[in-house]
Amino acid sequence: MNLLVVLDALLDERHISRAANRLAMTQPAVSHALNRLRELIGDPLLVRVGNEMRLTAKAATLIGPLTEALSHVRKVVMSGPFEPVNCQRTFRLGMSDYGSAVVLPRLLQCVRVEAPGVNLVVSQSSRLEMLRQVAESELDGGIGVFPLLPEELESDLLFQERFVLVTDRRNLTPPTGLSLSDYLAAPHIHVSTQAMHHSHVDNALTARGLKRRIAVLVPHFTVAAELLVGTDLLLTIAARAINIEKISPNLVVLEPPFAIPNFDFVSIWRAGADRNLELAWLRSSIRAIGL
Incomplete structure (x- = not known):
């Protein structure tokens, strides 16, 4: 045994x-x-x-x-059912800084109350690499945007996200917003952990036969907005990545001047992970955060 x-x-x-x-x-x-x-x-x-x-x-x-x-x-x-308070385990989760900013605060509140003996190790990698790491058990789970999953992985929908447009207030002429022609003429800052690739935003533009110029590429969502202050740059970003209460007063948050489809933000797990009681608890805890 x-x-x-x-x-x-x-x-x-x-x-x-x-x-x-x-x-x-x-x-x-x-x-x-x-x-x-x-x-x-x-x-x-x-x-x-x-x-x-x-x-x-x-x-x-x-x-x-x-x-x-x-x-x-x-x-x-076992004398009784699984009790998180008695769990002594280190879980490894993959997510971007966006996922960390949106999911981790509430997850940590849950873990510290329900399972104080649990440790969390969070890492960041590309989408494809994270899929591989979860599939090969290098990670217990991942959180992010994964439109296509291999057969050995399962996912839980955490929320649907929309896009907003952020820029310095001085770029608004008139001050009520930006037209589509203004949007296309302006330089853009784009967030990606990979090399230049088509994002949801670029796919929406391509579908209309349009293209924007990405002048700055950065890997971190949490700093992208502050880089806009005092520049002519535009940032089209997931709404939850922007903390309205904390961003610079010099910035303004607007609706994009064209339709961009929402995207699913999910957690991913190896198929059959729920057979492990500890993983099943972690999975249900993330699913219940209610973002």
Whole structure:
């Protein structure tokens, strides 16, 4: 039974050190258990590919039956249901600074009250990299915009977001707003963690046969608005990225002069993550934030 518990952690974490931390075991002890499992099952289970450990085909087929079997065992031996207050685990989540600004404050309030023994490690990477990290268990979950998901991932809708336009007040002539021709003639600042690529805004313009000039590309949502002060730049950005109460009084927030479709902001998880009671709790906590 002890070996099965180690196997469950290894299949989920796909990393010996992380599995050791999760099980409160030493790394050599987990490595020894993995060697015994390889002998018993007759398969390498985890193989190194470059800098990563990946599951063999045999190991992948064990995930479902093993999770189900351990779930039944836990129901037999546990004196009560899962209690977040007793959870001692480090969760790894991927999100941009926008996600951190919008989701993390309420999530931390929940975690500190319900599960004070839980640790959170937040990282940021590109959309494709985050999908890979969640699919390969390097991250427990991710939060962001993911229009297309591979089959091994699931998502929960957190909210729908709209776009607003931000600029220095001195750029408004007349002071009531900007026309579409003004918008297209102006230089723009764009936020992206990747190289230049078509965003929701650019896709909406392209659909109308239009194009804007991106003069400045930055990777952080939380600083983008302040960069506008004293410039002729325009910023078209997700509405929740702008804190109206804290931005400079020199800036003005407007509706864009053309229609931009809203987008879904979601959390993503490996399929079957809910079979793990700790992950199921974290997932439901994020889903219940009510943004």
